[in-house]
Amino acid sequence: MGWAAYWAGIGVGSSRRGVFTSEQTLARDRAPERYQPQFDGLRALAVLTVMVDHFSADVPNFPLPDWIRLGATGVRLFLVLSGYFITASLRRARDRMDAGRLSAGKTMAAFYCRRLLRIGPAYFVFAGIALLLNLGAIRHYWPWVFTGTVDWLIALNNEWPLAISHLWSICVQEQFYLFWPLLILLLPRRWVLSAIIAVAFAGIAFRIGCVIFSAPIIARWVLPFGSLDSLAAGAALGWWGGRLRASRGGWLLALICLSMLTVAAVLRNSDPTKLKSVLVEPLEASAFVILVARTATGFDGNIARFLSNAGLVFAGRISYGLYIYHILVAMVFNRWMPSQMRFLITIPSLRLLVFGIATLFTAALSWRFLEQPINRLRGEKTRKALGPIPHGNWEQEGATRSQRPPHLIFTGDSSG
Numbered sequence: 001m002g003w004a005a006y007w008a009g010i011g012v013g014s015s016r017r018g019v020f021t022s023e024q025t026l027a028r029d030r031a032p033e034r035y036q037p038q039f040d041g042l043r044a045l046a047v048l049t050v051m052v053d054h055f056s057a058d059v060p061n062f063p064l065p066d067w068i069r070l071g072a073t074g075v076r077l078f079l080v081l082s083g084y085f086i087t088a089s090l091r092r093a094r095d096r097m098d099a100g101r102l103s104a105g106k107t108m109a110a111f112y113c114r115r116l117l118r119i120g121p122a123y124f125v126f127a128g129i130a131l132l133l134n135l136g137a138i139r140h141y142w143p144w145v146f147t148g149t150v151d152w153l154i155a156l157n158n159e160w161p162l163a164i165s166h167l168w169s170i171c172v173q174e175q176f177y178l179f180w181p182l183l184i185l186l187l188p189r190r191w192v193l194s195a196i197i198a199v200a201f202a203g204i205a206f207r208i209g210c211v212i213f214s215a216p217i218i219a220r221w222v223l224p225f226g227s228l229d230s231l232a233a234g235a236a237l238g239w240w241g242g243r244l245r246a247s248r249g250g251w252l253l254a255l256i257c258l259s260m261l262t263v264a265a266v267l268r269n270s271d272p273t274k275l276k277s278v279l280v281e282p283l284e285a286s287a288f289v290i291l292v293a294r295t296a297t298g299f300d301g302n303i304a305r306f307l308s309n310a311g312l313v314f315a316g317r318i319s320y321g322l323y324i325y326h327i328l329v330a331m332v333f334n335r336w337m338p339s340q341m342r343f344l345i346t347i348p349s350l351r352l353l354v355f356g357i358a359t360l361f362t363a364a365l366s367w368r369f370l371e372q373p374i375n376r377l378r379g380e381k382t383r384k385a386l387g388p389i390p391h392g393n394w395e396q397e398g399a400t401r402s403q404r405p406p407h408l409i410f411t412g413d414s415s416g
Helices: 003-008 037-055 070-098 104-133 138-146 150-157 165-186 189-212 217-222 224-240 250-268 275-297 301-307 310-317 319-336 348-386
Strands: none
Touching: 037 070, 037 275, 037 301, 037 310, 037 319, 037 348, 070 104, 070 165, 070 189, 070 224, 070 250, 070 275, 104 138, 104 165, 104 319, 104 348, 138 150, 150 165, 150 217, 165 189, 165 224, 165 319, 189 217, 189 224, 189 275, 217 224, 224 275, 250 275, 310 319, 319 348
């Protein structure tokens, strides 16, 4: 099997207390809350790990040892970020509902409209181009693509269909968000956090059941139930409003996170039929919850400069496009690259560079001419539906990008 078959089918401020601070404690801090560019840096790292993993899947131990599954880890970070941002946004909407300024019906209608306008355009442009060019298996499986059920297709067939398999994580998130607003917006407030925790344990229980009953490994990975604990871990943080402040013990937390990710990597390479393998996702999600909570406050020093680097921040802003288009770009190059220039895609290091630059260019075009204009449209629709947002609310629903935090325009769309 050539390298193309591999990647085309792959799915995969300072405080001495240094503790999580509750929403009530931080109420005064939240009024002037501003855009945190370090979140875009995290998004960029997540999508870049997936791209590198897919573009180099056929090359042993490149660019890192094979036991380090970059793509799987990047997807886990996406899911935690997605649960965090979406639930924080729904919590703010719940606050307005409880204050009598919004109805549940209007809030949910606006939520679903915003999700469709955020995810749909680039998703359907990708699908349309892939259909037109007859890439991979899309003409055979197009109903699954256009109904957002590629994850179920993969689970049923127990294989990764060419050109479309990377859509599984987007489908998982959108299926999750079909019911999530019902829980966050309609459940009695005192029960919400307990319900989120129950959802997380349901994800772990699902994977335990898969091991006990010898379910296919692919189904265990791609079905939405297998991602519930990661989404709920981020959601718990988003609902609670917790943030992790800097402290002298920060190095210890960093060591704990690194240890959890290392143990998860070792377990991922162990026998997946053993019960201990179900700990991979909770370990990664726990490490990433700590990372997200610390990023919400903002790192200092070299880490802050790295995550706030202009190039990384830009990649984070267009990360959805980077994710959705990267396989498309790679397959187009593989099919139409002239024979005299094929060394550019057969030499692994050059392939990473060429595919990466081409994907960045494609995603930037999509962001500028497709996603940004529609973002403005969805902001206007939200403002008309829900009315003006009170001053000081950092989820300024109707604002344009120049008026509002960029990571909120991208709220929850951490699949890319």
